Amino acid sequence: MKWRTYPEDVLPLWVAEMDVPLAxxxxxxxxxxxxxxxxxxxxxxxxxxxxxxxxxxxWGWSGLAVERTAIVPDVMLGVVEMIKLxxxxxxxxxxxxxxxxxxxxxxxxxxxxxxxxxxxxDGRLDFGVLEETFRKAVAGGRRAAYLLCNPHNxxxxxxxxxxxxxxxxxxxxxxxxVVADEIHAPLVLGDAGFVPYLSVPGAxxxxxxxxxxxxxxxxxxxxxxxxxxxGAAADLDRLPEEVGHGPSHVAVIAHTAALRxxxxxxDALLAGLDTNRWLLADLLAEHLPAIRYRPGDATYLAWLDxxxxxxxxxxxxxxxxxxxxxxSSGLPFGTGGAGHARxxxxxxxxxxxxPCAEWRRRCAECGRTLVHCPPWTTGxxxxxxxxxxx
Numbered sequence: 001m002k003w004r005t006y007p008e009d010v011l012p013l014w015v016a017e018m019d020v021p022l023a024x025x026x027x028x029x030x031x032x033x034x035x036x037x038x039x040x041x042x043x044x045x046x047x048x049x050x051x052x053x054x055x056x057x058x059w060g061w062s063g064l065a066v067e068r069t070a071i072v073p074d075v076m077l078g079v080v081e082m083i084k085l086x087x088x089x090x091x092x093x094x095x096x097x098x099x100x101x102x103x104x105x106x107x108x109x110x111x112x113x114x115x116x117x118x119x120x121x122d123g124r125l126d127f128g129v130l131e132e133t134f135r136k137a138v139a140g141g142r143r144a145a146y147l148l149c150n151p152h153n154x155x156x157x158x159x160x161x162x163x164x165x166x167x168x169x170x171x172x173x174x175x176x177x178v179v180a181d182e183i184h185a186p187l188v189l190g191d192a193g194f195v196p197y198l199s200v201p202g203a204x205x206x207x208x209x210x211x212x213x214x215x216x217x218x219x220x221x222x223x224x225x226x227x228x229x230x231g232a233a234a235d236l237d238r239l240p241e242e243v244g245h246g247p248s249h250v251a252v253i254a255h256t257a258a259l260r261x262x263x264x265x266x267d268a269l270l271a272g273l274d275t276n277r278w279l280l281a282d283l284l285a286e287h288l289p290a291i292r293y294r295p296g297d298a299t300y301l302a303w304l305d306x307x308x309x310x311x312x313x314x315x316x317x318x319x320x321x322x323x324x325x326x327x328s329s330g331l332p333f334g335t336g337g338a339g340h341a342r343x344x345x346x347x348x349x350x351x352x353x354x355p356c357a358e359w360r361r362r363c364a365e366c367g368r369t370l371v372h373c374p375p376w377t378t379g380x381x382x383x384x385x386x387x388x389x390x
Contacts, residue, residue: 002344005326011354012326014316018217018300018346023265026216029257033250042071042249048225050259051210057263058186061199068228070239073246075183075224076102078209079147080110081243082226085235086177086207087112087145092137094146094176096125097334098303100153103181104334107147115144118335123155123294123303125163127170134174146171148180150197151188154303154333154342156296158192161200168202177232178206183224184299186215186266189274192297204231212255214299215269216262217346221251273300276345276352283353300346303330307339316341 002017033039048069055061072078083093092115093107107114117133120126137144148167151158159167171178180197188194198208211224224247228236258266277295280302284291292305304327306315316329319341330340345352 006320010320010324010326011351013344013347013352014326014328014342016214016301016344017219018269018344019348019351020217020269020346023216023258023262025257025261025265026218026254029253029261030221030250033253038249038253040249041245042223042247042252045069047071047223047252047256047259050256051225054186054259054263055196059194059196059199061196063199064196064227065230068230068233068236070226070236071244071247071252072209072224072226073243074213074222075181075209075211076106077243077246078224078226079179079181080106081239082179082207082209082235083107083112083145083147084110085238086179087143091142092144094130094133094137094144095334096130096149096152098154098330098336098340099149099333100181101332101334103147103149104332112145116335119152119155119157123152123157125159125167127166130167131170131174134170134176137176138174144174144176146176146178148178148197150180150182151184151194151296151298153184153299154301154328155294156299156301156303158188158194158297161195164195164197164200165202167197168200168206172202172205178203180206180208182208182210183214185210186212187270187273187300188298189270189277190297194298198227198229204229207232207235212258212262215266216255216258218251218254218258221248221254223247223251223255273346276300276347276349277302279349279352280343280345300344302343302345304341304343305339306341311339313338315339 002012002015006012045066048066052064052066055064072081089111090113092113094115094117095103097116097118104114115133115137117130185194197203198206206229208227209224210227213219226236281293281295284293290308293302309315311318314329314331316327319325319327328342330337
């Protein structure tokens with residue numbers, strides 16, 4: 001999808017796919033399965049056992065109980081099923097915009113109502129807003145759920161243990177059920193530490209969705225795990241049997257191998273992503289200082305505040321048409337998305353720097369620097385001629 005959606009002259013830095021060679025253990029596990037003809041239906045708990053072992057090594061969390069897990073087709077379909085277990089039609093689901101656009105689409109498609117509790121100006125949870133949203137959500141005795149993005153997409157914010165404990169306290173006080181999308185959990189960079197929602201005090205009635213999909217670039221191999229806290233085991237037991245028919249057996253094999261044997265590969269990936277986030281910060285500071293970018297502590301996504309460029313609510317559209325670079329528009333991310341764009345930095349340093357190199361060359365034609373003459377602001381772009389003039 002990443003490289004085929006746009007014409008060949010567009011540099012795609014949008015959808016969440018990484019430009020990486022796959023981890024050797026994953027390739028071997030899938031190849032061995034195919035050689036054996038092992039392409040039937042999934043069964044067993046190997047995936048959950050691998051995730052539990054990974055959680056213990058990586059996050060120091062020993063509370064992932066294999067018996068309180070279920071295989072689901074992918075994280076978002078798992079989110080849908082978890083929300084169905086704890087809410088009914090018309091009930092509100094609280095989200096923290098700007099946030100992953102499918103949160104809105106999937107919630108509304110299942111006949112639930114989105115209730116926004118926007119992030120604060122610092123990109124972190126605003127607990128005053130969150131509490132007020134919870135209070136309104138349950139008014140009149142309605143059931144409500146809170147769809148928590150941990151780590152947060154698109155900002156890369158990693159919620160702290162203190163913040164998650166505060167979430168659990170509010171959720172218990174108001175009777176809101178927490179469903180945590182933790183698909184980016186393996187992708188925490190630098191010294192930041194990931195805290196599983198179900199590991200904090202008070203989160204016993206929570207539900208979580210995890211997967212190796214984002215960490216090891218396996219989105220085309222569909223499989224994820226739903227995990228219940230001790231107080232939500234009965235809810236997970238009500239998951240319809242047919243939900244477990246959706247995951248791919250080969251995907252389960254791949255995800256299991258990644259979690260069990262792919263840690264060295266993951267460490268190398270994280271080092272490269274850490275380098276890229278600071279490279280992007282340097283490139284923007286040098287060439288487009290009007291764009292505000294705060295490197296996140298997780299994910300391989302960069303949330304760019306482009307409002308100072310004066311490109312309107314959808315700068316990604318301008319970048320695509322005039323710069324031939326595809327980013328994700330900020331508008332579908334909800335409140336706080338206007339004037340923003342999301343960039344995928346999980347690529348080579350050469351690809352990441354290519355737009356700046358191209359813009360620098362074109363602006364050199366008129367003798368002005370990129371800072372004064374980016375093609376999408378003061379310059380004029382002609383697609384057929386592939387040049388800009390001031």
